[in-house]
Each structure stands twice: as structure tokens, then as C-alpha cells.
Amino acid sequence: MIKRTLLALSLALAIPTHAAPVPNIVLMLADDLGWQEVKCYDIDAPSPADTPNMDALAKRGILFRHAYSPAPSCTPSRCAIMSGNHPARAQTTHVAGGNPPGANPKQRMITPWFSGRMPANEQTIARTLRENGYTTGHAGKWHMAHGHYSFPRPLDQGFDFTTHQGSGARGIQSGMDRLKGFATDKPGDPFRLDAEGFPTDSVTEGALKFMETNKDKPFFLYYATWLVHTPIQSRSKALLDKYCQKLGVDAANRKAWPPNDGQKNPFFCAMVETLDHYVGQLVEFLEKTDDPRNPGHKLIDNTYIFFTSDNGGNVGGHGDFITDNAPLDKGKTSAKEGGVRVPFLIAGPGIPAGKESDVMVNGLDFYPTILSMSGIAKPEGKNLDGANLLPLLTGAVGDPSLVRNQNGKPRTEMVWHYPHGGSTSFQSTIRTGDFKLIRNYETQSGKVPPLELYKLTETKNGKAARVDFEEAKNLAG
Secondary structure: OHHHHHHHHHHHHHOOOOOOOOOEEEEEEEOOOOHHHOHHHOOOOOOOOOOHHHHHHHHHOEEEOOEEOOOOOHHHHHHHHHHOOOHHHHOOOOOOOOOOOEOOOOOOOOEOOOOOOOOOOOOOHHHHHHHOOOEEEEEEOOOOOOOOOOOOOHHHOOOOEEOOOHHHHHHHHOOOOOOOOOOOOOOOOOOOEOOOOOEOOHHHHHHHHHHHHOOOOOEEEEEEOOOOOOOOOOOOHHHHHHHHHHHOOOOOOHHHOOOOOOOOOHHHHHHHHHHHHHHHHHHHHHHHOEOOOOOOOEHHHHEEEEEEEOOOOOOEEOOEEOOOOOOOOOOOOOOOHHHHEOOEEEEOOOOOOOEEEOOOEEHHHHHHHHHHHHOOOOOOOOOOOOOOOHHHHOOOOOOHHHOEOOOOOEOOEEEEEEOOOOOOOOEEEEEEOOEEEEEEOOOOOOOOOOEEEEEOEEEEOOEEEEOOOOOOOOOOO
16 A cells, blocks of 8 residues: 555656646726826826725735836837837837928927838737747737727737728727717627616627637737727716716816816726726736636636826816826826826736836837747847846746846936927936936926936835925036
């Protein structure tokens, strides 16, 4: 009996343990979602928008307090995330380029030429993953060319599947009169309300269909929701009414909303909660779906989830108030913190749950991190301006020395270049450690000084104590 037991034990030890297959990757990119819109990010007054699913995702993995977009506007950030190239290196620094430089009589500066599209032969992260056995899918917004639907499109850039089909790709962001035309629960309504009262979104439906169809293969899903970009509207009348009551405002009387008094836009809050619902749908699918490649497990057990935004919140314009990024200054198209600091949540195999990190990270880091997660070597000759975050994600999440640049040294700085805009833009920016330096090029108006230097934090032992997130005390002198 003892001999048989020892034989069985020796055989068991000789059989290798079951190794998980290569992981799935889900990259969720929100549009114009500010740092302060998600409840788990608030450091002062809580966001009025309810975001239970994003909050739950933060508890599942790591929340980064000092995460940044590659640029303060859409196209350069998206191209940078997809290509791994810094916007300045790629000469894609703003939206809808390709035109000759033009002079504005109200500005001393001439906006320089910038590329109208990401090169068609770019070695995108999607192309690299597909060349290494992944099935690749895109759902929603693209906008990595002169127009939203211009060449090169997703299928030209390494994706096997896309929902990118003309104006219909906007899903629930298709145009409506925001005071009427709400979704109903009637059959045939393209935005039919689900059991929880949220409108059906073709972008999210496309993402779910892609995962269901390809769950027996390693997949990469790029979920690029249009939310919470303009138009600022809600397909759900119940949600709009909820936030009108919560904020004490009348949806039909925008001029009566209290100015400079925090977030008071009920349409926008309804959009944020709607986005949160769709994030929850994607995570729930992964939680409930058996993994054919990993018997006895659900897809969630072998899937890395990235969630972030392409730039900071859009504070509005032309007399329309959209969001309030306070305590961060400014918003979209500005190098100030309100324009480039974004939410970033990540969860997956080997990543500890319920952690926060004050380490500086950037959307440029996604490409090298995904390669490391997938065990794929960097393509020969491919430039990557970001850093591999996996040692940080699976190690001491507060240790910045684990994030290393291309020379193998700890990364201590980040750079932005945004030579566009009006009298308060035309900026280049460096953040080094606790300090941030902004070089303003358009200073003739007198609205901005040539240099702005701010001490954002005081960092000790990996913890960054808040000093001047507001960028209110210019130390340049």
C-alpha cells in the first residue's frame, strides 16, 4: 500500500501542472472622460455620477493616480496608444491634420503642419498580436486619420473585425434632440432599453459579439466607446430625470445651472453612468463565460483589462458647460493636468487586487506592456516610446524604479508637445518627478507667461502627497 502511494505521488510530481494559455487582452478607451468623473478617483467632493462598475474594476486590480494620456486631444493619443510612437515623433500632434500650415490674424503663432493619418503600414499593436496568433477586434470610434472614417481604417491596421461602419458606429451617440427622442422598451427601437433601463448600444453589442465568437482563441479587443464625447445627451429619460433631481437643475433651462459650482450637467452625468453600465456588461461577460482554452476557468481568469481615456475632460465651449475637472486646472486641449491626467485601471492574471499606485504611467506604455503580458518579442526595428509596466503591476506597485525606459534606466520624466490652439495653448510640457514645467509659445496676448513651473506632489517612499494639483502657484520665477 505504501509503495503504491509513493508511486502515485511520484507520477503526480512528474506530470507538469497545467499552464494557462496566452492571455486575452481587452483595452477599453473612453472618450473625453476626466479624472474626476469616476467615483473611485475623487479626492475632494465625490463625483455626482454613479460608477459602480468602474469602481469594482478598480477593486479588482490597480488604480493609478498619476496616469496620463499621450496628448491632450483625441487623434494623437489614439495613434500613440495603437502605434507606441510619441505624437511628436509621429508628427501627429492634433486632430484632422494633413493641411498646409495656416495663419490666424488673431495669433502670433502659425500652427505647424501635422500628419493627417497614422501610416497605413504602421506596425500597430493589433498587427503585432495578429502576427502572433491573436484574433483582433475593434468596436466603436477610430479617428486615426483625417476624418472619423478615413483611410487607413481598422481592417487596414491589423484588425480582423470592426464595427466601424460610417455614422452608425456612433451607437447611442448618434444625433438626437436631447429633450426628446428618448429610448423606449418597445421592440424595434434601435436603442431599446434593457432590463436595467439602459439603452442598447451597438458599439457594446459589437464588442460582446466579438468576444463570444472568438472565445476559443486568444483575442485582443479594442473597445473604443464614443462616450462621453459630445453631443452631450442621454437616451435614457429616467437617468436624465435622476440627475436633474440629484443636481437640482432643470434640463430645459441650461442658463439657470449654477456657474462655477462643480458638476451641474445632468446630461453628462447620465452619460457617465451609461458608460459605466457598458463597462460592467463587458466585465460581466468575462466573469460568466467559460474559457474553452482553460477548462474549469472563466474568461476573466485569463484576461487583462485596461481602462483609460484618450484625454482629460472637456470643460466645454461656445457657452456650453460640459464638465468640471476640479481640482485639476483646464481640460481637453490643454497641457494642464485637467487636459492630460486620466483615469487608468488595470486588472488581470497576477495583478494584485485593491491596490493604488502613485507611479507615473502613460498610454504609450500599453504597447510594450501588452507584448510582455503576451510573451511576444518586440518586432524587429519597431520603436516604442513607452515602458513595460508588467514588472510594476506584478511587483511593488508603488516602486517607480520598476518602470524603465529604453536604456534600461528608471523613467523619471514624461514629455508632451501640443503646438496648437489659441492664446492659452501652443505648449510643450515636461513632468520630472514632482515637478511640471510648461513652455507657452503664444504669449503676446499677455494671458500666459512664457514658463510655468508647478510642484504637483511631494513624493516620499513611493507615496505622492498632494501639493499643487491645481497648478495655482507658478514657481518659474
